[in-house]
Amino acid sequence: MSEIKKIGVFTSGGDSPGMNAAIRAVVRSALYYNLEVVGIRRGYEGMILGEFIPMDRKSVGNIIQRGGTVLRTARSPEFRTKEGRQEAYKQLKAQNIDALVAIGGDGTFTGAKIFGEEFDFPILGLPGTIDNDLFGTDFTIGYDTSINNVVEAIDRIRDTAESHSRLFVVEVMGRDCGLIALRSGIGVGAESIFIPETKTDMEAVMHRLEIGRQDKMSKILIVAEGEGESGGAMEISEKLKKRFPHYDIRVSILGHIQRGGKPTCMDRVLASRLGVAAVESLMEGRRNEMVGLLNGKIAFTPFDHAIKHHVEINKDLFKIVDILSL
Amino acid sequence: MSEIKKIGVFTSGGDSPGMNAAIRAVVRSALYYNLEVVGIRRGYEGMILGEFIPMDRKSVGNIIQRGGTVLRTARSPEFRTKEGRQEAYKQLKAQNIDALVAIGGDGTFTGAKIFGEEFDFPILGLPGTIDNDLFGTDFTIGYDTSINNVVEAIDRIRDTAESHSRLFVVEVMGRDCGLIALRSGIGVGAESIFIPETKTDMEAVMHRLEIGRQDKMSKILIVAEGEGESGGAMEISEKLKKRFPHYDIRVSILGHIQRGGKPTCMDRVLASRLGVAAVESLMEGRRNEMVGLLNGKIAFTPFDHAIKHHVEINKDLFKIVDILSL
């Protein structure tokens, strides 16, 4: 295959903490191996519009600790069209970019797969999303930070809940995936956790709350935002208020604070390892795969595998919630 | 007047970070001056029900760093009635408690004033509330921590806003008072701040956003929760979405994370100084006043003064928002 001389790197989809560390790793690795490297602003949208920015060692100095992404991100309806992708390809060729590293989630990889096959273009992906729902990596870049953001926020809520003997229903991110809710729920000693993957027995939840009420102590219920069955945080709190009219019940929607802020050490190290591996692997001729870390080792998973397979929820984790909150 | 021998201390109203540091200061000061000291759980409610807990040096060991209040707090409709207060007085007498330190906000002081006058009972108050709306103290215990909680949360939101070029409308606490919104707004470089005390010119806000849009950069608007004029965070965001259909606009309701968590150094020191002063002042015969810190010096303000006077919003601070966000 042709030798890689110039790599383009971009971030796409929802931002996640650690994306900057990944960009830095890709840029510094490329320079280490004497390749040129170009940053593409605002994901596929910027690729189509030709928003390229040359990157050197200094461009990524000190961004390892910063949340968000310095290359920005954006939705791109145009990239879903053949014309849009054709334009993107033209722009890349005009820049002599001969390989891409795409940092994002399932939406990003869907586009990458199509583009890579359409134009026979070498492209590897790094799992940059807070959702941890990609197959082929134990953790995605940003997941560890976001569960810690949730835990920090709920530690604060716990203080006020304890002071007032309140029950808080807290909604966390996780559109189709309850992993953030589950892990952070264990981390804060939540009473119950509602996630999309399982049907929660509302009666059992009510019953346990009834027993626990004598204590007059605080209680935290976690609800993943994509959880539709029981109706989301607001509806769940309404049902609880009806059943327990004398219980002080509040709702907290954590929202976007979950995404931002400094990445944790694990996210920085993961991003760094994957970024280096991506560049080395492109040089070795790999393409159309997501680079991940499985059991501590670098692993490659074809894009469609990474997206299509659901990550199994660990049933043991659920049992732990029950045991530890009784 | 009779010599004080046994002090009761309690927290009441919404919890605020630093209340524990204040409890600790009252308890340790009382012991230092060879007085007995008793904690009363759950505010006036607990006083009526006789929920007393003897306090010693160890009871308050290491609570200086903890958010919330170890003595809890609760609403007390009963205390608003003469019978309720009569019962409370009986309970205090049964315990030989001859003076009280009440840590809370305006609701707490309203009750304290009535009770203190009704039974000729020595009671002093410490300003424990995140709202900073009490007259007679530059800062209330908990205000500094909450504005920092807001700033930390919005620093995170800023990361994701920057990555997506989004506009965020963030609602912060401050039922009748825009002080949290104002100070934290300056601290995060907010575009505009909507508070109850002033009427915000929505047209001017729209206009400035229009000018700024070319940049495609992030923007933060802060809305105090009690701000009714423009309709609260949700309504404001709706108006903005109508005017700027292509602008990515999100809402974030910070909620209860603002109250909790470790108190800042300032709140710990303020709570400590006021706690010591309260005990010393009760011993000197002072009563029916809030102990505060004005211009770095301990100051005493009769309860009704502390509550009734509105804290002036510093117009200069508003001008700074405009200057620095252009």
Added chain:
Amino acid sequence: MSEIKKIGVFTSGGDSPGMNAAIRAVVRSALYYNLEVVGIRRGYEGMILGEFIPMDRKSVGNIIQRGGTVLRTARSPEFRTKEGRQEAYKQLKAQNIDALVAIGGDGTFTGAKIFGEEFDFPILGLPGTIDNDLFGTDFTIGYDTSINNVVEAIDRIRDTAESHSRLFVVEVMGRDCGLIALRSGIGVGAESIFIPETKTDMEAVMHRLEIGRQDKMSKILIVAEGEGESGGAMEISEKLKKRFPHYDIRVSILGHIQRGGKPTCMDRVLASRLGVAAVESLMEGRRNEMVGLLNGKIAFTPFDHAIKHHVEINKDLFKIVDILSL
């Protein structure tokens, strides 16, 4: 084997963040399975002296977020003697404790193994140490929090280093083990990392610093405290000062801030999973093993295996340091 009815739990060796979450998990699991559970203060020392404290659900309420250990820890020279252990055994029998969960590191497990064999006493261990140097678990309870503590501290140092174009030599914990230095070093973009497991080429380090000096930018060198070859942080900084007299070089010994503070989500979840598994496994008849998590699954490793085998340093991680700091 005899049925377990009453479990004793203790923490021993250096404290590590997450120990409280582990204690909580052991206590709540025991209660869930209708066993009695007793806390033993101050490790083996307290066992000998009979410092037992009955534990119930409330004893461990809200300790999941707290650093340190509520059961304390202490050195115990007496436990190294046969008489001391005999006394400990007597105390356990007097309490009808028929199984133990020991939370600590290699020192703890050494004592546990000897005791367990000597008295045919069921005892399982949880890896509570910041060093991550136990065989049989990917991570120890406390490791993730301490590398994040290091990263936070160095993020701060980086701000001041950048402002002054300084070189900082930072010493981190890790008596025999460079894992904290290595991971946190990647996480902060360190120039070089000195660890006990490898011999660092001082000349190469000097050379790279020379090249980088033109930039006038900040540099961070990480030194694990047990690193003897190059002389520790102080000596290394002296050598650098001799070679680069015009370079502003400072030393920072991070010390004990690395151990404390709130455990991260990962440490809380790990501690919770292992605590539950320990109780369930004691009930199933397992003994004399450390319970760990390997590749996401609960794993059991005999005590001596857990201690004696060195954890291999991942050479890839070292290469990453070089690539990303050039």
Added chain:
Amino acid sequence: MSEIKKIGVFTSGGDSPGMNAAIRAVVRSALYYNLEVVGIRRGYEGMILGEFIPMDRKSVGNIIQRGGTVLRTARSPEFRTKEGRQEAYKQLKAQNIDALVAIGGDGTFTGAKIFGEEFDFPILGLPGTIDNDLFGTDFTIGYDTSINNVVEAIDRIRDTAESHSRLFVVEVMGRDCGLIALRSGIGVGAESIFIPETKTDMEAVMHRLEIGRQDKMSKILIVAEGEGESGGAMEISEKLKKRFPHYDIRVSILGHIQRGGKPTCMDRVLASRLGVAAVESLMEGRRNEMVGLLNGKIAFTPFDHAIKHHVEINKDLFKIVDILSL
């Protein structure tokens, strides 16, 4: 006087958190009032070498939350000489800079005063230093953040101290000034605080420790780095070890983590208010003064007054340490 058209801004001396917020405020205010504004890198050194960088709105976008200073800082022996200052003046004139805002501490103001008088050059100063030892402002920019950094670090040390019943002697910054030690000492419930301004009675300290030892609880002693009388943290710990051979005593030198990291809300707001005031005041013709905040109001103090007068230590604060730690 001549109308100001172009302002130069720089940071000098030790960096302090909030300097970036101050730079931002100066730049944005200048632009708001239609002045040009230029950043000068690396303080007086950069002024002499002509290291100017034009600043616009975007230059300071999002730096309000960042520690350190984007304009860097450096020592300048040359500026102490008449030739050096002559060269600096030449450079300013070549750039048509007609006024300066100097952000720093006493060293910075000493140079500013001399320069301003020598060349009749309008220059105002902002108090950017963690030491809070300038006369004319209740707080300096960076003081609040550094005492919070200290408090956070010691909260961590407290966890490990509690677990092991240890005594920690912690050294904090404050070369000539014990204010950081005093306020943070109260904030962490320290036993004793050693500062340069007062002579600490070592015997009394030893005596109180003796009484407290039965508890076997943790103790924290704070020592300001400039405290020479008792010998600094190391010497103090040696004396204590001799007196209490069975007491587990450790030393922690906090070092440079105290300076860095995100500024608190107070420091950001202070920096913003003073930055705006500096520009407005230069336009009104003020010069050779430090702009500060006293009792919530903008205040102007001639440079030599700001430096020469010692800030009185508040004796009450000392008494509080004793009362609350008994």
